[in-house]
Each structure stands twice: as C-alpha cells, then as structure tokens.
Amino acid sequence: MAEAADQLIHLDLGDPAFPTPSHIIDAACRALKAGLTHYTEGRGIRKFREAVAWSEGRLGLEVDPDSEVLATLGASMGIYLAFLACLGRGDEVVVPSPCWFVYPQSVKLAGGRCVYVNVGDEFRLAEAEEALKQAINRRTRMMVVNTPHNPTGAVLNVDDLRLVRDLALDHDLIVLSDEIYKHIIYDDASHICIAKMPGMRERTILVNSLSKTYAMAGWRIGYVIAPKQVIDAMERFQTFIAACPPAFVQAAAVEALRGSQRCVEELVRRCDQARKAALSLLGELERVRCPKPRGAFYLFPDLSGLGWESTSLTRALREKAGVSTMPGAMFGPGGEYHIRISYAAPVEQVREGVRRIVSFLKTHER
Ligand SMILES: Cc1ncc(COP(=O)(O)O)c(C=O)c1O
Structure with a gap:
C-alpha cells in the first residue's frame, strides 16, 4: 500500500499535466520587466x-x-x-x-x-x-x-x-x-x-x-x-x-x-491519444458502461454494475492501486456509482493509471 501511494498517479484534477507553452511564459516575463x-x-x-x-x-x-x-x-x-x-x-x-x-x-x-x-x-x-x-x-x-x-x-x-x-x-x-x-x-x-x-x-x-x-x-x-x-x-x-x-x-x-494556436492543437492531440488509450482499457470491463467523450478531458464510467459506492472506491483506488480519481458523488444527482478520470496527461501516465483501475476492479468486485 505504501509502495502504491509512493508512485500515486494523478487522474483527478482538471488541470492539464503539461507546462504552459513557453511563448506565453516569455510574454509574462516581458510584461513583468516592463512594469505591468x-x-x-x-x-x-x-x-x-x-x-x-x-x-x-x-x-x-x-x-x-x-x-x-x-x-x-x-x-x-x-x-x-x-x-x-x-x-x-x-x-x-x-x-x-x-x-x-x-x-x-x-x-x-x-x-x-x-x-x-x-x-x-x-x-x-x-x-x-x-x-x-x-x-x-x-x-x-x-x-x-x-x-x-x-x-x-x-x-x-x-x-x-x-x-x-x-x-x-x-x-x-x-x-x-x-x-x-x-x-x-x-x-x-x-x-x-x-x-x-x-x-x-x-x-x-x-x-x-x-x-x-x-x-x-x-x-x-x-x-x-x-x-x-x-x-x-x-x-x-x-x-x-x-x-x-x-x-x-x-x-x-x-x-x-x-499567438500561434499550435499549442492548442497539440494539447487536443495528446488528450485524444490518452482518451483512446483509456477507453480501450476500460472496454475490458464488461459490466462498466462509459459513454465516449466528445469534448473536454474526462471519462465518467458507470460502475453501478460492480456495486462500488464512489467515495469508497476512489479511496481504495488511491490507497491500494496507487491512482487518484474523483468520486462521482461529488458531481450531484446521477454522479454516484461513477468515478471521474481526468486524462489531460501524457498517454503513458494515463495508460498506467487506467490499467491500475481496471486490474483493481477485475479483482475487487463488491
Ligand atoms: C466546467 C468548468 N467550469 C469552470 C472551471 C473553472 O476553471 P478556472 O477557474 O480555472 O478557469 C472548471 C475547472 O475545472 C470547469 O471544469
């Protein structure tokens, strides 16, 4: 458990795990030096x-x-x-x-x-x-x-x-x-x-x-x-x-x-890659339904078929599988028995995080 927590993978916050593009950082530095x-x-x-x-x-x-x-x-x-x-x-x-x-x-x-x-x-x-x-x-x-x-x-x-x-x-x-x-x-x-x-x-x-x-x-x-x-x-x-x-x-x-919007295209490309990888892994869980997202960077799988209540599940995933997600119960009516997975991160990180979720759920049905 300590080992899993040491290398916790964050698929929880809605904060892209990529650096702000450098031309934007440069503009901020110029503005600071110019006295803004x-x-x-x-x-x-x-x-x-x-x-x-x-x-x-x-x-x-x-x-x-x-x-x-x-x-x-x-x-x-x-x-x-x-x-x-x-x-x-x-x-x-x-x-x-x-x-x-x-x-x-x-x-x-x-x-x-x-x-x-x-x-x-x-x-x-x-x-x-x-x-x-x-x-x-x-x-x-x-x-x-x-x-x-x-x-x-x-x-x-x-x-x-x-x-x-x-x-x-x-x-x-x-x-x-x-x-x-x-x-x-x-x-x-x-x-x-x-x-x-x-x-x-x-x-x-x-x-x-x-x-x-x-x-x-x-x-x-x-x-x-x-x-x-x-x-x-x-x-x-x-x-x-x-x-x-x-x-x-x-x-x-x-x-x-x-400025150039190439950075936005790149962000969308990376999110799309992660989206496809995550969806394909979740597809291994027969009793889990997950509508294909067409925008943003979240998956919201319905896990009611497995019987896990969302807060217990996110706690177990964090402590036992080393992956952090958000409990669906936080998202109001209709959210319970779901977890929210944020995939705005490098594809390997998302793949490893979702792999941990899938293997945990395969062995821990309620
Ligand atoms: C739907 C939605 N609206 C607004 C926000 C707030 O974003 P911020 O205050 O960082 O611009 C978020 C952040 O997760 C969001 O998901």
Whole structure:
C-alpha cells in the first residue's frame, strides 16, 4: 500500500499535466520587466479585452471589447460574479446534472438555490425536456449550460441548445454558458455557442478561461462576455472582492489568445491519444458502461454494475492501486456509482493509471 501511494498517479484534477507553452511564459516575463505590476482597470486592460473580442469574433460572435467583456480570476470567479449579479435571495438556478461541483456552491454563496435536474450520463438535454420544464417555476432566474461537459465529456447538439433557448425565452431566464472546454473537442464534434442563437445574446452570460486550453490553470485568468449592464454589475463585485486579475497575467493571456494556436492543437492531440488509450482499457470491463467523450478531458464510467459506492472506491483506488480519481458523488444527482478520470496527461501516465483501475476492479468486485 505504501509502495502504491509512493508512485500515486494523478487522474483527478482538471488541470492539464503539461507546462504552459513557453511563448506565453516569455510574454509574462516581458510584461513583468516592463512594469505591468500594478492594478489595472476593473474590467481588465483594453488589449486583453480586444484579444478576447478578436478570439470570439473568429468563432462568429461579435463582441464590443469596451462594454461586453470582463477579465476575471479564472472562469470560477466569472461564474460566481454572474450569480452575484443576477440572483436575489432565494432565486433558483436550474443545473442539469451530473455537473461540475462548484456551480451549486457558487449559487449558494450568492444567496440562491440550486435545482438539479438529473439528465443522465449521455447528457442529452433534449431527452430530459419534461424534467427540465418541471424544474422551472416563478422563482427560477437562471439555467446553467456547460458544453463540452465536465464530467461526462458530452458536447451538446443543436436540439439540446434549442431546448435551452426555448425555455429561456418562454420563462425569461438568463443562461450561464460555461464554454471553458470549447476548444477541446474530438472526432466530428463541434461546439455550438448558445449566445449566437436568435434572441439569446441579450440573455446569455458566456464564461471562459485560459486554464484548460493553454494549460494555465495556476495563472487564474478568464473572462466573461455579457450585455453591458451585466458586465457593469459584475465588474463592481469583482472590484470589491479582488480588484482585478494581475496585469502581467493579462498581458500573457493576450499572447495566448493572439499567438500561434499550435499549442492548442497539440494539447487536443495528446488528450485524444490518452482518451483512446483509456477507453480501450476500460472496454475490458464488461459490466462498466462509459459513454465516449466528445469534448473536454474526462471519462465518467458507470460502475453501478460492480456495486462500488464512489467515495469508497476512489479511496481504495488511491490507497491500494496507487491512482487518484474523483468520486462521482461529488458531481450531484446521477454522479454516484461513477468515478471521474481526468486524462489531460501524457498517454503513458494515463495508460498506467487506467490499467491500475481496471486490474483493481477485475479483482475487487463488491
Ligand atoms: C466546467 C468548468 N467550469 C469552470 C472551471 C473553472 O476553471 P478556472 O477557474 O480555472 O478557469 C472548471 C475547472 O475545472 C470547469 O471544469
């Protein structure tokens, strides 16, 4: 057991196990030497906001860098600010589940109430239309959409997003669109941005960050795109909480967004390689179902056929097999009897980690 723990393989955190590309690090060093060590405008330096508008513009979304962009301390801060700016005490937010575990906590901190709708592992919102409708009442103010999705790797299709749009328009909801994995997609999948759908621009808060795409999770830089009055409110909250993201980090982020995107292609290629290796190994477990992820970098296998409760299993895997994963129970209703495996790591590391999981499960059925 001590031996296994010594060489623990981490397939737990959603933090790519690759270095930040060197041209981005160089830009940060240049910015530090040039004296970008002070507070910036509350909504971020103009060059950063312009780079965001340019980068989103390439994906077909027209954005005004002066009024519609806010630089944030990662997507996490953008999400929290969105709830702070839009929710009154007791207002409800519909969150399709399983889901990233921070949304409910963030809603709660902002004084709101999270209403989960379990849509299952395939994460097809269109197939959960009735349940989603039933979750909406007169206190409902917002709905969260996360595509590509953490933890299942699902990429929402046009029917899923049309349903969200119809619900938002019928019930006057604001949609929080978390697009942090939008550049990490595989095969023939494509990302659809709900803000581009008719009637949605004015009721969408789009959140993104550089944490995943550019392996910059520790830099804490992200952004929000939203209508002017929402950005104004969010800026006020961020100013009181944290002033602004660091100036030299914003400068490095400009280089990331505007510079060569070869590093992103390379990240996706490496994740894809690891995804295929992990899926093929998991395929050896007959009683385990694992939908093929089409985006992000997580596998979320359903282990209910083996009878393991997720927290006991992740503990056993860590202590007895030397591999660290996340218990599905953390991801809300529909998450129990699953584990989340993060495969944003070198393929050999992922292969060895998943091999350990598979061999443990083959010999330790409940
Ligand atoms: C779906 C999703 N949104 C937002 C975040 C937060 O990212 P950050 O605050 O590092 O930008 C994460 C991180 O794991 C995530 O998985």
